[in-house]
Amino acid sequence: MSLRPASLADAGAIARLHRLTMQVSQPYLPELHTPQEDLRFFSERLLPECDTRVAEAGGMIAGYVAFKPGWVMHLYVHPDHQGVGIGPMLLAKALEDGTPRQLWTFQQNTRARRFYETRDFKLVRLTDGADNEEKTPDALYAWEG
Numbered sequence: 001m002s003l004r005p006a007s008l009a010d011a012g013a014i015a016r017l018h019r020l021t022m023q024v025s026q027p028y029l030p031e032l033h034t035p036q037e038d039l040r041f042f043s044e045r046l047l048p049e050c051d052t053r054v055a056e057a058g059g060m061i062a063g064y065v066a067f068k069p070g071w072v073m074h075l076y077v078h079p080d081h082q083g084v085g086i087g088p089m090l091l092a093k094a095l096e097d098g099t100p101r102q103l104w105t106f107q108q109n110t111r112a113r114r115f116y117e118t119r120d121f122k123l124v125r126l127t128d129g130a131d132n133e134e135k136t137p138d139a140l141y142a143w144e145g
Helices: 008-026 033-051 086-095 110-117
Strands: 002-005 049-057 060-068 071-077 103-108 122-126 136-144
Touching: 002 060, 002 071, 008 033, 008 049, 008 071, 033 122, 049 086, 049 136, 071 086, 103 110, 110 136
Parallel strands: 071 103
Antiparallel strands: 002 049, 049 060, 060 071, 103 136, 122 136
């Protein structure tokens, strides 16, 4: 397994991984975007605006993390590669500078919540989801650094 900076050429693979992981790991979420919209988001917004790293296993992207000052924006691991250490490796990369970070996750995503809580993220607030695109209750977490 290796970790490297993502490039714009990775946008399609990251978008596909993201979509699949959302469908498998968070089936309670509504599907709001088309695959083409996903690709546009990753190509035009996420990759240009965030430091994004990909984990590769067997020559394929198995997970990714996108972060910027103060925030972990995304951390997704392909369902076939969950539970083997990719998530902790990606999160460690996002936190390696030691500065405080926050992140959002959905309240129903108990696996993600446990993952962050066991890595010293503290629950800051629960919401009813009115302010997120999915209109699904979410949770804000913070890591003090």
